Amino acid sequence: MRRYGARVIAVRPDRFVAAAAARLRTAAASGTPAAPVRDLIGRDDVEAAYAVQQRLASERIAAGATVVGRKIGLTSPAVQQQLGVDRPDFGFLFDDMEYAEGSAVPFDAVLQPRVEAEIAFVLGADLAEGPLDDAQVRAAVSYAVAAIEICGSRVAGWDIGFGDTVADNASAGGYVLGTRRVPLTDFDPVAAEMTMTIDGETVSTGSGGACLGDPVNAVVWLARQARALGEPLRAGQVALSGALGPMRPVTPGAAVHATVTGLGTVSVAFSS
Structure with a gap:
């Protein structure tokens, strides 16, 4: 048995962690x-799920990928309700996951892609x-930017529980950052309002307050979790703080555009 926060959980045999990693790989x-x-x-074995995530991340790093930040997931009540979970999680961002603002992402670059807008x-x-x-x-943040996260799931039909999505690197696929960089002295994340459109139709709205009450709260949570697991956040890294509204699926040819008040716009398209 091991203690994870306030909970004591059973440690699953390594062969099950290895088998889960192999399935997702x-x-x-x-x-x-x-x-x-x-x-x-298991559905809620936090330690086992992060062990799978770490195993797969270590393999990517050994193959030459570089960690450039983290993504926080499941911070919005709307997304938690969509996926039937009740707590945040986090995953790794690698250098090959970033796409330029306004670029076209090959549709098959991310499995079962869905998009969400965030800070x-x-x-x-x-x-x-x-x-x-x-x-x-707050003192450590250099600047904030509008972002679109491209979520992807290696699990068929997005049939995920908490353990599934954590093991699967928090369903990370890719991300796009806006070009307007704003220091926190000039921007209030709680007051920010988000609107996301797909092919000109509004599909998601929300506010900074929907992200754990304040997107900075999400980064505080992330910083503590990352340090507790032995890989703290570093200067220059990106922290995607979590969706401000519901996540939406995309299809080949879709054009996604998001606006976050105070931060401007960010967009991405999906080639067929």
Whole structure:
């Protein structure tokens, strides 16, 4: 048994973690979504799920990928309701996951793609020591930008529970950052309003307050979790703070545009 926060959980045999990682690895390599992994690691075994995530991340790093930040997921009540979960999670962002603002992403680059609009924070200082409280995190943020996250699931039909999405790198696929960089001294994340359109139709709206009450709260949570797991946030890294409104699926040829008040716009298209 091990303690994770306030909960004591059973440690699953490593063969189940390895089997779950193999299932997700095969899905990513083949482009064919797989069955959920909760039959192997459980629906809510936090430690086992992050063990799978770390195993797959380590493999990507060994193959030459570079960690450039983290994504926080499941911060919005709307998204939690969509996916039937009740707590945030996080995953790794790698250098090959960023797409330029206004670019066209090959539709098959991300399995079962869905999009959500959010606020991204770029760090100017490490978050490795100290209390990692609101004041420290705000001081560490160099600037905020509007962002579109391209979520993807290696699990067929997005049939995911909490353990499935954590193991699957928090359903990360890619991301796009806007070009307007605004320091927190000139921007209030809570007051920000978001509108996202697909092919000109409004499909998602929300506000900064929908992200754990304040998107900075999400980064505080992330900083503490990342340090607790031995890989703290570093200067220069990106923190995608979580959706401000519902996540939406996209189809080949779709054009996505998001506006976040105070941060401007960000857009991406999907080639067929």
